[in-house]
Amino acid sequence: MEDFAMSTKLDKWIKSNTFHHSQFFDQLELLKQKEKTGLTISLCIPTLNEESTIGKEIVIFRSELMERYPLVDEIAVIDSGSTDKTLEVASSFGADVYFAGDILPEQGHKRGKGENLWKAIHQLKGDIICYVDADIKNIHPRFCYGLVAPLLYRPEMSYVKAFYDRPLAFSQGIRPSGGGRVTEILVRPLFSLFYPELTGLVQPLSGEYAVRRHVLERLPFPIGYGVETSHIMDVYKEWGLEAFGQTDLDKRVHRNQETLSLGKMSFGILQSFLGRMKGMGMEGNLPEMHNILRQFQAVDQQYEQICHDIVEEERPPMIDIPQYREKMGY
Amino acid sequence: MKDLIDALPDLRERLAARRELLLANAVMFSEIPSHTFEEADRARFMMDRLIEAGCHNVSTDELGNAAGIHQGKSGKRNILVSAHLDTPFSRSVDHAVSVSPNSIMGPSIMDNSLGLAAVATLPTLLEQLGIELNDNLVLLGSTRSMGKGDIEGMRFFLDNNQLALRAGVLCEGGTLGRLSYSSLGVIRGTIDITTKRGATGLASGGAIHILNRVVTKMLEIPLPQDPVTQLILGSIYAGTTYNTASRDAHLRFEIRSEGVGMASEIYEAIEGVVAEANAMSGTKAVLNKVGYRNNVSINFAHPLVRSARRILKELDVEEHAAPSTGELSALLGRDVPSLVIGLTKGEHRHDYNETVEIEPIFTGLAQLITLLQAIDGGLCDVDEA
Numbered sequence: 001m002e003d004f005a006m007s008t009k010l011d012k013w014i015k016s017n018t019f020h021h022s023q024f025f026d027q028l029e030l031l032k033q034k035e036k037t038g039l040t041i042s043l044c045i046p047t048l049n050e051e052s053t054i055g056k057e058i059v060i061f062r063s064e065l066m067e068r069y070p071l072v073d074e075i076a077v078i079d080s081g082s083t084d085k086t087l088e089v090a091s092s093f094g095a096d097v098y099f100a101g102d103i104l105p106e107q108g109h110k111r112g113k114g115e116n117l118w119k120a121i122h123q124l125k126g127d128i129i130c131y132v133d134a135d136i137k138n139i140h141p142r143f144c145y146g147l148v149a150p151l152l153y154r155p156e157m158s159y160v161k162a163f164y165d166r167p168l169a170f171s172q173g174i175r176p177s178g179g180g181r182v183t184e185i186l187v188r189p190l191f192s193l194f195y196p197e198l199t200g201l202v203q204p205l206s207g208e209y210a211v212r213r214h215v216l217e218r219l220p221f222p223i224g225y226g227v228e229t230s231h232i233m234d235v236y237k238e239w240g241l242e243a244f245g246q247t248d249l250d251k252r253v254h255r256n257q258e259t260l261s262l263g264k265m266s267f268g269i270l271q272s273f274l275g276r277m278k279g280m281g282m283e284g285n286l287p288e289m290h291n292i293l294r295q296f297q298a299v300d301q302q303y304e305q306i307c308h309d310i311v312e313e314e315r316p317p318m319i320d321i322p323q324y325r326e327k328m329g330y
Numbered sequence: 331m332k333d334l335i336d337a338l339p340d341l342r343e344r345l346a347a348r349r350e351l352l353l354a355n356a357v358m359f360s361e362i363p364s365h366t367f368e369e370a371d372r373a374r375f376m377m378d379r380l381i382e383a384g385c386h387n388v389s390t391d392e393l394g395n396a397a398g399i400h401q402g403k404s405g406k407r408n409i410l411v412s413a414h415l416d417t418p419f420s421r422s423v424d425h426a427v428s429v430s431p432n433s434i435m436g437p438s439i440m441d442n443s444l445g446l447a448a449v450a451t452l453p454t455l456l457e458q459l460g461i462e463l464n465d466n467l468v469l470l471g472s473t474r475s476m477g478k479g480d481i482e483g484m485r486f487f488l489d490n491n492q493l494a495l496r497a498g499v500l501c502e503g504g505t506l507g508r509l510s511y512s513s514l515g516v517i518r519g520t521i522d523i524t525t526k527r528g529a530t531g532l533a534s535g536g537a538i539h540i541l542n543r544v545v546t547k548m549l550e551i552p553l554p555q556d557p558v559t560q561l562i563l564g565s566i567y568a569g570t571t572y573n574t575a576s577r578d579a580h581l582r583f584e585i586r587s588e589g590v591g592m593a594s595e596i597y598e599a600i601e602g603v604v605a606e607a608n609a610m611s612g613t614k615a616v617l618n619k620v621g622y623r624n625n626v627s628i629n630f631a632h633p634l635v636r637s638a639r640r641i642l643k644e645l646d647v648e649e650h651a652a653p654s655t656g657e658l659s660a661l662l663g664r665d666v667p668s669l670v671i672g673l674t675k676g677e678h679r680h681d682y683n684e685t686v687e688i689e690p691i692f693t694g695l696a697q698l699i700t701l702l703q704a705i706d707g708g709l710c711d712v713d714e715a
Contacts, residue, residue, distance in 0.1 A: 053428070055428070055430055056357055056427060056428060059353045059354050060357060060358070062350045063354030063355070064354060066350075067351055068382070088431065089429075089431055093350070093431075094350070137426040
């Protein structure tokens with residue numbers, strides 16, 4: 001019964017808080033809406049040695065989001081200390097470029113993507129900050145306006161995450177709409193066990209999201225791999241599920257990570273996750289774990305849950321089984 | 331003309347200051363796969379851009395061309411500005427483009443995403459620069475330009491277009507300084523050889539042996555040096571593996587000549603070679619004509635050519651006359667004075683690492699806009715120049 005209620009709640013949330021970027025194709029309308037709200041928007045691109053992709057991102061974002069339709073008020077690259085020409089390339093195409101170590105120097109400098117995101121809050125001016133990774137090969141303005149738009153139309157929403165089509169084998173109009181490997185193997189099972197409401201986020205680890213400043217400035221920032229996971233848990237705890245939105249940005253082409261790197265990522269995420277559980281008083285006092293693993297599939301642009309009832313039963317050591325002991329003469 | 335010439339340096343500077351608009355369009359066009367006969371996605375993007383820029387009558391036609399009108403003040407006359415939508419790259423090719431401070435690299439960026447970007451961005455640039463023309467600009471992205479497309483898109487557009495065209499400017503990404511005001515006579519063809527199992531004689535060795543003889547005899551056909559005539563063997567493919575005689579072999583070729591009727595003469599000679607191969611035991615040899623262009627040109631002294639040369643000279647760009655094998659033939663064949671111009675320097679045309687230089691683009695754009703102003707001002711008309 002509890003599982004049914006959860007499924008119903010999630011279905012409702014998915015229907016009302018999940019978008020497709022094509023809904024916001026009319027950028028002129030978006031611009032009018034932005035002017036109506038009076039909000040300002042900053043686009044932040046965290047970088048570390050991204051010279052091969054950063055030029056294209058800046059050219060396209062500047063042209064489409066500043067020159068053609070001034071939806072974005074500033075585009076900034078926050079760099080962790082690139083040793084290639086990332087900053088030179090970004091600057092040559094008109095981006096504001098910053099070395100993270102120069103921002104809030106009295107706070108010191110730590111290397112990590114989360115550090116760049118955190119310092120961006122201090123450096124940038126926007127009421128909304130949209131973070132977009134620099135390694136996207138098929139960059140398109142939708143990677144920004146698709147995330148910002150829900151915040152312009154839905155004041156109750158504070159944190160909008162991207163998710164993507166992952167073109168694995170699919171047939172008959174149904175496609176798996178999962179996250180990456182770490183999401184499906186680690187984060188989704190963890191959320192399913194302890195925070196089933198958060199399983200509605202199709203790709204909780206995606207690096208693209210837009211957030212209102214008043215939320216960002218109240219969030220602690222792990223500087224490493226755990227930043228996205230802990231954000232989600234913190235926003236959920238403070239503002240609830242309705243604060244989240246998510247937008248389907250279609251295909252994202254990027255570097256594929258090696259399994260060893262995913263292991264490191266998983267380790268960082270686990271650290272953050274368990275740390276958050278401790279902070280919520282769940283340490284040593286685990287709540288009853290749910291048995292439903294929630295995955296998602298998409299039919300056209302509708303997203304539906306697939307619930308798997310998984311009970312990991314456990315067998316005792318064979319030597320504890322009387323028949324076995326009898327057979328073996330123990 | 332002097333006023334236009336004097337304004338060139340300033341125009342180039344002002345264009346460079348707006349470079350993101352053009353570069354972003356070039357990148358986005360380039361990343362949309364658009365193999366010949368599969369141009370619909372690029373055409374859609376082109377129309378979106380023209381609509382956003384406030385163009386009128388933005389539409390497509392039965393052959394998938396994308397067109398729109400940037401209205402002039404009087405709108406009494408029309409100038410065609412066109413670039414072809416198609417590329418030789420199939421959808422399966424990685425179309426990702428990379429942008430560095432000085433260059434852009436990716437399949438089709440030079441031929442002809444940059445040309446398309448120039449056409450699609452032109453209305454916005456003119457508006458931002460405060461340049462108003464009296465004439466309408468008919469902006470066109472044409473389909474089926476390459477290979478077996480046989481410039482069908484442009485032919486269809488011209489056959490069905492209701493607007494009288496005063497002149498035409500065809501934009502190509504490369505190379506800056508290019509001026510094409512004549513069209514070579516061109517015939518494109520394919521030769522398909524198949525051999526039967528158990529064939530005797532030369533055919534027993536398979537289709538490659540037969541095609542080899544055909545090619546040898548084609549190369550023995552005398553080609554005149556003047557008028558310049560070329561026989562280009564463009565592609566060849568045959569067979570499936572190492573240890574089985576191929577049952578089929580295929581050749582794609584092009585004849586091009588400055589001489590009227592010369593391409594047809596060479597083609598007739600090839601017909602004889604193929605007929606001879608077809609008569610061999612166990613062999614079928616088929617010749618197909620897949621493309622044809624007439625020899626047409628406007629005079630070197632035509633005011634349109636003179637204006638274009640003067641603009642290039644003032645921009646300190648070395649001009650080079652290069653006869654066209656593309657859409658120019660269709661325009662000149664319908665008595666529309668037209669030119670092909672190049673917009674920048676580049677290299678690796680039709681390779682996956684096609685590259686264009688960024689800085690010269692603004693010189694190329696200044697050339698395009700000034701040439702349109704000259705046409706608009708009547709400086710390129712035979713009777714008014």
